[in-house]
Amino acid sequence: MRLLFFFTLKKIEFIRSVGNLSQVPKDNLPEIVLCGRSNVGKSSFINSLFNKKNVAKTSSTPGKTRTLNYYLVENKFYIVDLPGFGYAKVSKTERDSWQRLIENYLNSSRNIEYAFHFIDSRHSPTQLDILLNRLLRELEIPTVTILSKIDKPKQSQLAKTKKEIKEAFPELIENENLFYYSSITGKGKKEIVNIVTKLFLS
Numbered sequence: 001m002r003l004l005f006f007f008t009l010k011k012i013e014f015i016r017s018v019g020n021l022s023q024v025p026k027d028n029l030p031e032i033v034l035c036g037r038s039n040v041g042k043s044s045f046i047n048s049l050f051n052k053k054n055v056a057k058t059s060s061t062p063g064k065t066r067t068l069n070y071y072l073v074e075n076k077f078y079i080v081d082l083p084g085f086g087y088a089k090v091s092k093t094e095r096d097s098w099q100r101l102i103e104n105y106l107n108s109s110r111n112i113e114y115a116f117h118f119i120d121s122r123h124s125p126t127q128l129d130i131l132l133n134r135l136l137r138e139l140e141i142p143t144v145t146i147l148s149k150i151d152k153p154k155q156s157q158l159a160k161t162k163k164e165i166k167e168a169f170p171e172l173i174e175n176e177n178l179f180y181y182s183s184i185t186g187k188g189k190k191e192i193v194n195i196v197t198k199l200f201l202s
């Protein structure tokens with residue numbers, strides 16, 4: 001019988017912020033990419049997963065992360081924190097340039113082993129979530145969908161989101177490629193740590 005241990009992830013180093021794909025690290029280590037709308041909790045996820053307060057910069061104002069941020073984990077793989085999409089309060093020019101950066105990055109021949117697609121558990125998936133999901137499937141990037149801020153919704157609200165998620169993305173199966181997460185309570189952390197450990201650290 002194989003026992004699953006609850007490993008803890010400890011070592012994480014911020015490597016660099018990339019505003020242009022020519023600046024990405026050249027060592028070709030595998031990458032997990034965090035993507036999804038602005039303000040869904042992607043950067044907070046990094047801090048909570050590693051029990052750090054400030055390794056990733058977070059903000060209650062959407063649009064905090066504006067570059068691809070590379071974090072090296074246990075010297076073995078990168079977590080790449082992407083700017084959130086769908087943030088209305090930046091200029092169209094800036095929004096277009098982020099979108100191009102994200103699309104070019106996902107389309108690049110980088111070693112993207114996994115994508116974590118975050119959706120706020122209080123909200124219905126948006127058109128942009130549907131497009132992102134489609135793009136990741138077209139590119140054959142294995143993806144886990146994470147319903148974030150799971151400490152927030154009431155039961156009825158959560159039931160509605162779950163139903164909508166399953167309608168929009170019928171391929172999602174709980175605890176296989178669909179997880180619930182709270183950076184505040186730590187719910188879902190064990191499951192995500194297990195995924196990461198199995199992929200890169202065991």
Ligand SMILES: Nc1nc2c(ncn2[C@@H]2O[C@H](COP(=O)(O)OP(=O)(O)OP(=O)(O)O)[C@@H](O)[C@H]2O)c(=O)[nH]1
Nearest residue numbers: 039040041042043044058059060063064065084183
């Ligand atoms: N209640 C609750 N709040 C959270 C959780 N995760 C993040 N937040 C809050 O949500 C806000 C946005 O979090 P970020 O981690 O900066 O979100 P992001 O997805 O990185 O946003 P962008 O950088 O704009 O794309 C912050 O005020 C966080 O404190 C969570 O699990 N529960």
Ligand SMILES: [Mg+2]
Nearest residue numbers: 042043064065
């Ligand atoms: Mg962020």
